[in-house]
Amino acid sequence: MNKLKNIFKKDLEDTSTNEIQEVSRRDFFKKTAAVSTVAAASILSPIKVLASEDDHAIMHHPKWGQSWGDPATKNLYGIPSAYEHNNTRRYTELLASGNARASIAVTPIHESEGIITPNGLFFSRSHGGTAHVDPNEFRLMITGLVEKPIVLTLAQVKKYPKVTRTHFIECPANGGQEWRRPQYNSLQFAKGFMACAQWTGVYIKTILEDLGLKANAQWMLAEGSDNSEMGRSLPIDKVLDDAMLVWGQNGEALRPEQGYPLRLLVPGWEGNLCVKWLKRLDFASEPWYAKEETSKYTALKPTGKALQHFYANEVNSTVVSPSCEKDWTHLDDGDIIEIEGLAWSGMGTITRVDLSFDGGNNYQTANIKGLVLPKCWTRWSYMHTYKKGERLLLTSRAMDDAGFIQPTVDQEVFGNNVKKENYGKDKNKGMGVESVYHRNAVETWEVTPKGEVKHVQIRTV
């Protein structure tokens, strides 16, 4: 706005009141239009327009302003503007099995706004393809160590008292291709195995109050009705804490890709636990060893032992703006620009985010913005005055209210408080580089002198 004021001020200084009255009507409009063009261009768009040129976008009536728009009867279920077609989930063959029926399509977080992901952009992962469940044939059976086993229709599930919660769901393999080196010059692929939504459903504990859980119940199996009959088991603690059965996502029914009509939501924990197209909950005293909690979703450590039942997505963060996709090549020297990012923790609430401009050697504390909710995306921000030609290493580091802080790449791989000369010597220290899952070391984005953004990692070895 300052630029706009200055331009008008200068314009008025150049022209006495009398002179304004004397200029022809035609000249007056010409002059005003030129001023507006400069102002609009400076503020809204990276496109530079010289003061002497009139912006065509302003100087002509656009087509949509001179003819009927669509009738209100069109697109009764709304769709995004056709111009937004590039804001879409994406996939890569590397993460696709065969014909993409046991694959993932990831969220364009470089385009994300706020802390809610639109349903059509929510990342999608399945082990036997996206099932299309007929809600009329949907049944949920709850069996095992309960006093009263039951079978429920969808309408009956929805009769329980509802809760609405905002939580992210993150695939524990988010960033899992980058244990040994960065692989993606893309924020969407480096961090987009996650999304965040407002979920509506019922706490499982509410149903269990009705059914009565037997004292020796330690584990709950959740099974999907899809082609892979995706199953995972949960300790009873989480079931009686905040685990939910959800049918609502951002104010409407779940999308098929998200498990329509009912999925398990396990706030903050591995996305894989949030079993979609749910059909059965079974309670038992002994654990199950389902395929996706043994062959996969187990984290191999340097000792050769693997972590099983590795639940929470630990505290994490990333810079979102700038990104590889939306870089700073259009910035001018001296531009004041917002560095924005996301932080999240499956173990609690984000309490603080620090931002480094030198790859994690020195940090400043960033500003947390907007709603700050447990196990939920949290926005943070830092204002920066851009120097043309500067080279930056932007590293963000989040903390949560459970006391956890993101490790450096070295710390996660080789262990905390391990001297460089001892890296890898004690196999009990650190996660090594073969664990695939739960990588939450700090991420670094290099801003090159041209303003391009590259994904890098700061490692000392």
Next chain:
Amino acid sequence: MFKLEQYKILAVSVIATTALLTTSQAKDVESSAYNGLWNAKKDISGGVYYPIMNGQTGPYKVNTQVYKNSDISKNEEGLKVSYNHGRVPTANEYNAWNKDINGKNEGLPEGSGYVDEGEALYEAQCIMCHGDFGSGGGGYPALSLGKAKELKRTLTNNRWLNPTAEGPSRVFGSYWPVASTMFWYIKDAMPHTKSKTLTNDEVYSLTAYMLYINSMKVNGEIVNETFKLDKEKFLKIEMPNRNGFIPDIDGANGVENVRSFYTNPDNFGAIRLKKGEEPCMSNCQNTDNISRVDGGITDFNPPISVVRDLPAKKDDAAHTVSFDAKEAYKETCTMCHGSFAPAAGDKAAWKPFLDKGLAAVYKNGLEGTNMGMPAKGGSGLSDEEFKKVVDYILKF
């Protein structure tokens, strides 16, 4: 119905119901709910536990008419909710869906099968995805990469310290902790294009074949090609990596072991600050060594673009009304056709099939064959659509 006594036992295992907190602890939780909970009770994963208390959980208000009973310190009567939604399943319904098998093999059905039967089934229904002798391919998982016991040694390979090392082999024989997982998953989810179609005997024979190609032992004996697996022998399968997983989740202390494991951040590569400890803010680390994307992964689909323009012109009518046989072929059939099955347009390869007449080709495609062709290729296409795909394939 629910008994208070049982609930109390349960409450002990529920990390931090308010009943377990002293008044001062409870106050601490309440007053510092958004501002660091270093002293608060943790959940089983080591995270913060937000109890429902005083009409709230974390920042969320709750309807106290529903959750008054969740705070059992205030309700000596325990839980007395009776929604009476739904109904008790019949025995047949229960049995129809109760197919799980746990780590102690509870739930394993009766049956038996030979290695060679499993091999024949494998070659007819599995090989197209899992490769020769379970070697994997096409993005589908390998099932065997050699002798299980030898492969198990690769689990300590670390490609950071030794970049030329072979990656860890995480297949059935070398990695999986129990055999029940294999039986259960084949029964529920395989073959991928027509799951839940195998009999128990067939699953036994396939499991026997898995043991054979992994050179695994049953009751001390290496499985050979004449081996017959049944329920009794299943219980004696030796899993080389049975003790390769932490924490121990079995038995009555399973859940407690998990809780205890996650109280130590070193166990899972995490860092927890002490109360009041400031993180490093200056001169934290040397940042000279920058690892960059070297080649990396770039086959992003669709290609990355942030341009706001109109999508490339498509004939809308063609895309929404008419059926694109070529696209369907690409999406459904190319997994097999084009590798070991005849590709579209390969006149010579299709000749022996066409010699039996077009009707036979349609029929085999629609109904599937025992040579590995799933009905309609496992697709959800209508008969008419599927025939159009066949026509496309046979366009020479």
